Amino acid sequence: MSRKVLVISGDGIGPEITxxxxxxxxxxxxxxxxxxxxxxxxxxxxxxxxxxIPMPDETLSKAxxxxxxxxxAIGGPKWDDVGRDLRPEKGLLQFRSALExxxxxxxxxxxxxxxxASSLKPEVVSGLDILIVRELTGGIYFGEPRGIRTLENGExxxxxxxxxxxxxxxxxxxxxxxxxxxxxxxxxSVDKSNVLEATILWREIMEQMAPDYxxxxxxxxxxxxxxxxxxxxxxxxxxxxxxxxxxxxxxDAAAMLTGSIGMLPSAALDKNGRGMYxxxxxxxxxxxxxxxxxxxxxxLSAAMMLRxxxxxxxxxxxxxKAVGDVxxxxxRTGDIYSEGTQLVNTSAMGxxxxxxx
Amino acid sequence: MSRKVLVISGDGIGPEITxxxxxxxxxxxxxxxxxxxxxxxxxxxxxxxxxxIPMPDETLSKAxxxxxxxxxAIGGPKWDDVGRDLRPEKGLLQFRSALExxxxxxxxxxxxxxxxASSLKPEVVSGLDILIVRELTGGIYFGEPRGIRTLENGExxxxxxxxxxxxxxxxxxxxxxxxxxxxxxxxxSVDKSNVLEATILWREIMEQMAPDYxxxxxxxxxxxxxxxxxxxxxxxxxxxxxxxxxxxxxxDAAAMLTGSIGMLPSAALDKNGRGMYxxxxxxxxxxxxxxxxxxxxxxLSAAMMLRxxxxxxxxxxxxxKAVGDVxxxxxRTGDIYSEGTQLVNTSAMGxxxxxxx
Ligand SMILES: CC(C)[C@H](C(=O)O)[C@@H](O)C(=O)O
Ligand SMILES: CC(C)[C@H](C(=O)O)[C@@H](O)C(=O)O
Numbered sequence: 001m002s003r004k005v006l007v008i009s010g011d012g013i014g015p016e017i018t019x020x021x022x023x024x025x026x027x028x029x030x031x032x033x034x035x036x037x038x039x040x041x042x043x044x045x046x047x048x049x050x051x052x053i054p055m056p057d058e059t060l061s062k063a064x065x066x067x068x069x070x071x072x073a074i075g076g077p078k079w080d081d082v083g084r085d086l087r088p089e090k091g092l093l094q095f096r097s098a099l100e101x102x103x104x105x106x107x108x109x110x111x112x113x114x115x116x117a118s119s120l121k122p123e124v125v126s127g128l129d130i131l132i133v134r135e136l137t138g139g140i141y142f143g144e145p146r147g148i149r150t151l152e153n154g155e156x157x158x159x160x161x162x163x164x165x166x167x168x169x170x171x172x173x174x175x176x177x178x179x180x181x182x183x184x185x186x187x188x189s190v191d192k193s194n195v196l197e198a199t200i201l202w203r204e205i206m207e208q209m210a211p212d213y214x215x216x217x218x219x220x221x222x223x224x225x226x227x228x229x230x231x232x233x234x235x236x237x238x239x240x241x242x243x244x245x246x247x248x249x250x251x252d253a254a255a256m257l258t259g260s261i262g263m264l265p266s267a268a269l270d271k272n273g274r275g276m277y278x279x280x281x282x283x284x285x286x287x288x289x290x291x292x293x294x295x296x297x298x299x300l301s302a303a304m305m306l307r308x309x310x311x312x313x314x315x316x317x318x319x320x321k322a323v324g325d326v327x328x329x330x331x332r333t334g335d336i337y338s339e340g341t342q343l344v345n346t347s348a349m350g351x352x353x354x355x356x357x
Numbered sequence: 358m359s360r361k362v363l364v365i366s367g368d369g370i371g372p373e374i375t376x377x378x379x380x381x382x383x384x385x386x387x388x389x390x391x392x393x394x395x396x397x398x399x400x401x402x403x404x405x406x407x408x409x410i411p412m413p414d415e416t417l418s419k420a421x422x423x424x425x426x427x428x429x430a431i432g433g434p435k436w437d438d439v440g441r442d443l444r445p446e447k448g449l450l451q452f453r454s455a456l457e458x459x460x461x462x463x464x465x466x467x468x469x470x471x472x473x474a475s476s477l478k479p480e481v482v483s484g485l486d487i488l489i490v491r492e493l494t495g496g497i498y499f500g501e502p503r504g505i506r507t508l509e510n511g512e513x514x515x516x517x518x519x520x521x522x523x524x525x526x527x528x529x530x531x532x533x534x535x536x537x538x539x540x541x542x543x544x545x546s547v548d549k550s551n552v553l554e555a556t557i558l559w560r561e562i563m564e565q566m567a568p569d570y571x572x573x574x575x576x577x578x579x580x581x582x583x584x585x586x587x588x589x590x591x592x593x594x595x596x597x598x599x600x601x602x603x604x605x606x607x608x609d610a611a612a613m614l615t616g617s618i619g620m621l622p623s624a625a626l627d628k629n630g631r632g633m634y635x636x637x638x639x640x641x642x643x644x645x646x647x648x649x650x651x652x653x654x655x656x657l658s659a660a661m662m663l664r665x666x667x668x669x670x671x672x673x674x675x676x677x678k679a680v681g682d683v684x685x686x687x688x689r690t691g692d693i694y695s696e697g698t699q700l701v702n703t704s705a706m707g708x709x710x711x712x713x714x
Pocket of ligand 1: 075092248551552
C-alpha cells in the first residue's frame with residue numbers, strides 16, 4: 001500500500017511543532033516498517049511570502065497526489081494588511097474547498113492527567129468525550145455573493161451569504177450519524193431554525209435521515225442553547241453536528257472546556273475518507289520561535305492520520321500510548337503546566353515522546 | 358413625567374413570572390409614588406392563538422405609546438408547525454425591528470450568594486461582571502434575500518444574508534463605547550474578519566470610531582477565540598460588542614458562566630434610550646405552569662427599566678436590594694438551589710421580594 005504524506009508546516013508555531021511531529025513519525029515509520037514517504041508544501045503566510053499567493057497550485061497537486069495531509073497551523077499579524085484574497089486564511093479555505101474536505105471531526109476529550117487544567121469544576125468535565133462534526137466547505141464561509149459594496153446613499157455595506165443545499169447537508173449528516181453509531185449512539189444537530197431559513201432546511205434533512213440510523217438517537221438544539229449547555233453540562237453530548245460557522249465557534253468552546261486545547265487533534269475528511277489532520281489550536285504567533293509551543297496536538301493528529309488514512313493502527317496506538325506515558329512522567333509544556341509537574345520546552349516534549357516509543 | 362409601561366407576558370413561564378414582577382412593581386409604584394400606568398399586550402404564541410398573527414398591530418401601537426416595555430418570554434413546541442412567518446419568534450423579531458431596538462445590553466454578573474451555582478471554578482468566575490452589547494435589528498437575523506428555493510438540479514437550498522452597513526455599525530458601536538466609558542474602559546469587538554466581509558467592515562468602523570473615545574481601550578477578537586476565552590478566563594472582558602448572531606451565542610454562553618441565567622436581566626434600547634426590558638432566559642415550556650420558574654431575572658429587568666427608562670433610581674435600588682435580601686435569606690428556586698438553602702416556588706419568591714421591600 002502507498003503511504004504518501006504531505007506535510008504542511010505553515011506559520012507561527014507551525015514549523016516548531018512540525019519538527020517534533022516528524023521526529024515521532026520517523027521513529028514509528030522505521031519501527032513499524034510503514035514505508036511512509038514524506039513530502040512538504042507551502043500554505044498560508046509562508047506560501048504568500050515565497051510565491052505571492054496563499055495557496056500555490058503546486059501545494060494542491062502535491063496534496064491530490066498524497067494519501068494524507070498533515071497540517072500544523074497558519075496565519076498571523078504579519079499578514080494583517082495584505083488584500084482580502086491574499087490572506088493566509090484564504091489559502092486554507094481554498095485548500096479545504098479544492099480537496100472537498102467537507103467533514104471536520106473535532107473531538108473534545110479530557111485527559112485524566114490534565115483534569116486540573118480545565119476552568120470548569122472537575123465533576124462537570126471529568127471523563128468528557130465529545131465529538132463535534134463540523135461542515136467545512138460550505139455555509140457562510142463560502143457562500144456567494146459576498147463583499148463590501150457602496151449603497152445608493154454613499155455608505156458602504158459588508159455582506160455574506162449563508163447557504164446549504166440538500167446534498168451538502170446529507171453528506172455531513174451521514175458522516176455524523178455514522179460517527180454516532182460507532183460511539184455512544186447520540187447525535188445532537190445544532191441549528192438556528194427559529195430564525196434562519198438555511199437551518200430550517202438543515203433540520204428537515206437531518207430528520208429525514210434519522211430513520212436510516214435506527215440505532216442513533218437524534219436531537220436538535222438551537223445554537224445559543226448549545227453554547228449554554230456546553231458550559232453548563234457538556235457531558236450530556238456525544239456527537240454534535242453543525243454547519244461551518246456554528247461549528248467553528250462551538251468546537252473551540254468545547255475544546256477549551258478540557259483546558260488543554262494544546263492536546264486536541266482534528267481531521268478534515270473528503271467523501272472517500274482521505275484526510276487532512278491538524279491540531280485544533282492555531283498558529284499562536286505570540287509565542288512563535290520561543291520553544292514554548294505544545295507539540296502534542298500535532299503528534300496526536302499524526303496518530304489519527306496513521307489510524308484513519310494510513311491503515312497503521314498499531315503505530316497509531318503506540319504514538320497515543322507514548323503521549324500518555326510522557327504525561328504520566330509529569331512532563332508539561334507551559335499551556336498545560338500545573339504545580340508539581342515538570343515544565344519542558346517544545347523539543348524536549350518531542351524528544352520525550354520519541355523516547356517513550 | 359409620564360410613566361406608561363406596557364407589559365407583555367408572552368408564553369411558557371412568561372405569565373407566571375410576570376405575575377410576580379407585577380407584585381413587586383405594584384409595591385414600589387405605591388411606595389415611591391411613581392404613578393406608573395400599566396397596560397398589557399400580546400406577542401408571540403399567545404398573540405398567534407388569539408389573533409392569528411404573532412405581532413398584532415395593536416401591540417405595536419401600544420408599545421409606541423409607552424415609555425418602556427416589560428417583556429417576559431415567548432415561544433414553545435406548541436407552535437413548531439405553524440408556517441415560518443407565523444412563528445412566535447418572528448413576532449418578537451418584527452417587534453424589535455419595528456421599534457428599532459437595535460442595542461441589546463446583556464450583563465453577565467455573578468451574584469456572590471450564588472457562586473456555587475456556576476459550573477466553572479470559583480477563582481475563574483468570582484466577581485465576574487461582563488456586559489455584552491449585541492446588535493439586535495440587523496445582521497443575518499434580518500438580511501434579505503432569504504428563504505428556501507429549488508435549484509436547477511431539482512434539489513432545495515436554504516439561504517440567508519448576513520449584512521451590516523456603516524450606519525448600523527456606528528450606532529451600536531457608539532452605544533458600546535459609551536457603555537465602556539461608564540464601566541471599566543475596555544471594549545472588545547468580536548468579529549470573524551479573517552473570513553467574513555460583513556465583519557471586515559465592522560472591524561474597520563470600530564477602529565475609525567476609537568479615537569473619539571480616547572478613554573476606552575479597544576481590542577478585537579475572532580468569534581471562535583472569544584468563545585474560548587469566555588470559557589478560559591472570562592474576567593479578561595469588560596464590555597464586548599458584536600453582531601446579532603454572534604451576540605446571541607456569546608451572550609448566552611456568558612450568562613451561563615454565572616450558573617444563574619435565571620437571575621440575569623437585559624435591555625433592548627432604541628436611539629433615544631427607550632427600551633424593552635426582559636430576562637435573559639427563555640420561555641422554558643418544559644416547566645411552564647409548574648410554579649418552578651425563577652421570577653428574579655424579570656424582577657431585575659423591571660429594576661433596570663425603573664433605572665434607565667423611568668427615571669426612578671431610588672425604586673430601582675430598592676428592588677435590587679430586596680432581591681439581594683431574599684438571596685441572603687437563603688431562598689432559592691430550583692434553578693439556583695444548592696444544599697443548605699431553602700427551595701421555594703415562583704410565587705413564594707415573588708412574595709418574598711415584595712415583603713423585603
Ligand atoms: C483560520 C480560520 C479560517 C479557521 C476557520 O475559521 O475555519 C480556524 O479558525 C479553524 O477553525 O480551523
Ligand atoms: C427567541 C429568539 C428569536 C431570540 C434570538 O435569537 O434573538 C432569543 O434567543 C434571544 O436571544 O432573545
